[in-house]
Amino acid sequence: MSKHRPLNEEALxxxxxxFAVLAEPMRLRLIQSxxxxxxxxxxxxxxxxxxxxxxxxxxxxxxxxxxxxxxxxGLQVYYKIADPTIPRLCDVVCGAIEKQLARQAATFAATG
Amino acid sequence: MSKHRPLNEEALxxxxxxFAVLAEPMRLRLIQSxxxxxxxxxxxxxxxxxxxxxxxxxxxxxxxxxxxxxxxxGLQVYYKIADPTIPRLCDVVCGAIEKQLARQAATFAATG
DNA sequence: CAACTATATGCGTATATGCTCATATAAAGT
DNA sequence: ACTTTATATGAGCATATACGCATATAGTTG
Incomplete structure (x- = not known):
């Protein structure tokens, strides 16, 4: 999306x-588990x-x-993570959020 | 999320x-632009x-x-990407989707 | 200050989707 | 075959949110 040509409507x-699939807390809990x-x-x-x-x-x-x-x-159904990019994806988002919170904390400490 | 300890409810x-913010086509179009x-x-x-x-x-x-x-x-408001992880994030997702489509295409070609 | 331009926002509506309850399906054991 | 267990699914409800329309706000120019 950044390295590649602009996405067409379909790809978008x-x-x-x-992203929508990953936007539910319960689904993230499942992935995490x-x-x-x-x-x-x-x-x-x-x-x-x-x-x-x-x-x-x-x-x-x-x-x-x-x-x-x-x-x-048998009676059970076992699920596992099939997409290897998922952990990386989650890490990137977590990293971004951590940075954001840290910056906010710093700003708060400085100006607050 | 994968390298780190499990996220608490709040972080989750x-x-x-x-992810929800990124789950709208128009917002992705804006980011892309x-x-x-x-x-x-x-x-x-x-x-x-x-x-x-x-x-x-x-x-x-x-x-x-x-x-x-x-x-x-002046009268205009200029927007720019502020989060440097966004391009990477989009690349990861695009890569995953490309792989998925390629695999599906291969399966389709193989099995008819 | 009046007219104009660029952007933001209140409100109503339509749609999507998550959740629960009840029930269906599938597999295993007796 | 009947019962039990594990998982999936149909239906209805509640909520969230994207969109369009109209209008508000902020800044510029005459």
């Missing part, structure tokens, strides 16, 4: 959609504190976006 | 909010094809998120 929508390896739905329900229905829905959304991958094993 | 909300330097609202209206009111609102949103910075010069 895809980028927006991808999966950073240390695959887990089944029940485990994710426990870890995130969400309801089973809601967790299942969000897992659907993340899988449809090719961010997670599904693996069925 | 901030990350989600930041600003990759080659600052522009005023009128120029951005022309470049993006949006209405003045809508462009102004989205610029507000982006500025509130500290993604853009505002500079007033």
């Amino acid at each position: 929508l895809l980028v927006a959609q991808r 999966l950073f240390d390896g695959e887990k089944n739905v029940g485990e994710l329900v426990t870890l995130t504190g969400g309801t089973q229905a809601n967790v299942s829905r969000h897992l659907q959304t993340l899988t449809a976006a090719h961010i997670l991958a599904r693996r069925k094993e | 909300l901030l990350v989600a909010q930041r 600003l990759f080659d330097g600052e522009k005023n609202v009128g120029e951005l209206v022309t470049l993006t094809g949006g209405t003045q009111a809508n462009v102004s609102r989205h610029l507000q949103t982006l500025t509130a998120a500290h993604i853009l910075a505002r500079r007033k010069e």
